[in-house]
Amino acid sequence: MQVKSNLGPVGPLPRPRRQPPTVRLRRLASELRRLREDAGLSQTEVAEKTDVNLATLHRIETAKAKPQLRTLNALLDAYGVTGDRRAELVALQREAKQRSWLQSFEAGLTDQYTALISLESEAEQATNYESLFVPGLLQTEDYARAVIRAVLPTATDAQVEDRVAARMRRQALLEGETPLRLWAILDQAVLCRTVGSETIMSDQIAHLAQQGSRPHITIQAIPFSAGAHPGMLGSFIVLKFAPDNPDVVYIDSMAGDLFLDKEADIQRYNYMYEHLRAIALSPAETLALLASSCEDH
Structure with missing residues (x-):
């Protein structure tokens, strides 16, 4: 028997939603793994010493599970952690599942998209290459609505509007005293493809020019004259966090969304x-291209 998902008919019943790990949970997992290694203990030895199940310990150290407070205290006792350091890790455990505004949108969003929003909200910098669309953080509401309707043709009006609202809410990251630092590179094709209407595109390109003049936002365009380039393989985002928190690469594709955090993958995408x-083009040359593209639309 088939059931209907938010976006249409699917096969088997969906699995229960698994919340993506927050940066705090990833950091807690990394710190606990480091403390165990510094203590010279294997996972098996810790499991025997603390009565924490070995499989549970593995899930905790890979950020697949949040440790209960009593479990965390048992691990910290085993590693000899006291004082301010212990208080810091207990605070991380308490805050590890904070979801903030995202909770009100999660019912209509995919696990992958909620994971992106969650990680993005805790990043200090994002470097984003796009070959087909304006980056979500720089989209106008009308452009976002036109894109979402086009790429999700079976979505209901309500589902489209939920997506649009979530995308607009994400853009609050670019405001405030300590906004997200965004460096966006676009293929020129992004500016030439008419999404929605000529008016929508004209407004969108004018918005890009306005955003690109802000001190924490840099926009560059790759002109057609550059020929073939590595970005033709597809779009990606590298999210960069505070020290001691590894970068994360996000790739959105028809085969599914991917999150990469292995050092070799991060180096490869940073190099690309x-x-x-x-x-x-330089940021100044890109602003001139945006002005020309706006006139064309």
């Missing part, structure tokens, strides 16, 4: 981004 920056 540097190459794209080198072949792109």
